[in-house]
Amino acid sequence: MASLALRSIARNSLVSRALGSQARLLSSSTLTKKSNYNTPDFGDYIKPNGANEKSRAFTYFMVGSFGLLSTAGAKSTVEAFLQTMSASADVLAMAKVEVKLAAIPEGKNVIVKWQGKPVFIRHRTSEEIAEANAVDISSLRDPQQDADRAKNPEWLVMLGICTHLGCVPIGESGDFGGWFCPCHGSHYDISGRIRKGPAPLNLEVPEYEFADPETLIVG
Amino acid sequence: MVFYNALRNILYKRNSVFVATVFTGAFVFQASFDVGVTKWYEYHNRGKLWKDIKPRILAGGDGAEDEDEEDDE
Numbered sequence: 001m002a003s004l005a006l007r008s009i010a011r012n013s014l015v016s017r018a019l020g021s022q023a024r025l026l027s028s029s030t031l032t033k034k035s036n037y038n039t040p041d042f043g044d045y046i047k048p049n050g051a052n053e054k055s056r057a058f059t060y061f062m063v064g065s066f067g068l069l070s071t072a073g074a075k076s077t078v079e080a081f082l083q084t085m086s087a088s089a090d091v092l093a094m095a096k097v098e099v100k101l102a103a104i105p106e107g108k109n110v111i112v113k114w115q116g117k118p119v120f121i122r123h124r125t126s127e128e129i130a131e132a133n134a135v136d137i138s139s140l141r142d143p144q145q146d147a148d149r150a151k152n153p154e155w156l157v158m159l160g161i162c163t164h165l166g167c168v169p170i171g172e173s174g175d176f177g178g179w180f181c182p183c184h185g186s187h188y189d190i191s192g193r194i195r196k197g198p199a200p201l202n203l204e205v206p207e208y209e210f211a212d213p214e215t216l217i218v219g
Numbered sequence: 220m221v222f223y224n225a226l227r228n229i230l231y232k233r234n235s236v237f238v239a240t241v242f243t244g245a246f247v248f249q250a251s252f253d254v255g256v257t258k259w260y261e262y263h264n265r266g267k268l269w270k271d272i273k274p275r276i277l278a279g280g281d282g283a284e285d286e287d288e289e290d291d292e
Binding site: 053054056057060064067068069071072075076 | 220223224226227230231237238240241242244245246248249252
């Protein structure tokens with residue numbers, strides 16, 4: 001029984017020697033336990049005291065510097081792509097229209113083109129302002145105060161596009177002394193509010209401001 | 220050696236600090252690089268830029284036109 005076990009161990013050790021690593025685990029002899037790897041002498045390459053820290057700092061510095069450059073490059077690439085989405089200079093140049101108000105006498109309409117759309121500018125008389133304010137708001141289809149539609153009651157600025165199907169209404173006509181759309185017969189009053197006909201909403205008021213009392217900037 | 224050790228302890232030891240330093244450095248670098256390149260460009264092209272010739276043009280376009288004619292001849 002003992003000899004059989006010994007033989008099996010011997011066979012095992014023979015097989016294990018071929019596998020390498022297991023030989024040391026199975027063998028009890030110190031000779032096989034010992035590694036046969038000769039550690040080279042790095043003495044010639046080890047830097048004098050402290051120089052290793054310098055070299056490590058330099059390595060990290062280089063890694064960081066190239067990281068920094070790559071980050072800056074990636075950032076400007078992304079910025080360049082994002083800038084293609086913003087409005088170009090020619091679009092921005094067309095985005096605003098300047099109107100000299102001194103040329104428009106009281107009680108007259110002027111139509112200017114702004115971003116391809118007609119903009120009605122009316123210099124209203126005091127009677128017209130009174131008429132626009134006299135309207136009972138609750139009776140309107142799209143209730144809106146005249147003060148909410150005109151920053152300066154003398155000047156009414158609005159988009160000349162019928163809110164029904166986009167025709168351009170005719171000024172100083174219609175049943176309410178304002179605008180009349182010939183396409184389907186919408187009547188707007190002197191504040192550009194819908195009073196009669198199929199249009200659902202008042203004429204739209206664009207963004208505008210008075211740069212000075214004589215200059216209107218639409219846009 | 221003290222310097223390198225300090226550098227390691229402050230910047231390199233923690234990766235979060237290292238990466239954050241690199242990213243903020245990229246922002247600072249980009250801004251300063253931009254300023255630097257613009258300065259160099261303006262120095263290289265001084266006398267030809269709009270901001271240089273603007274007062275002369277606005278004073279009366281004659282001067283500039285004369286110069287153009289001289290160039291043609």
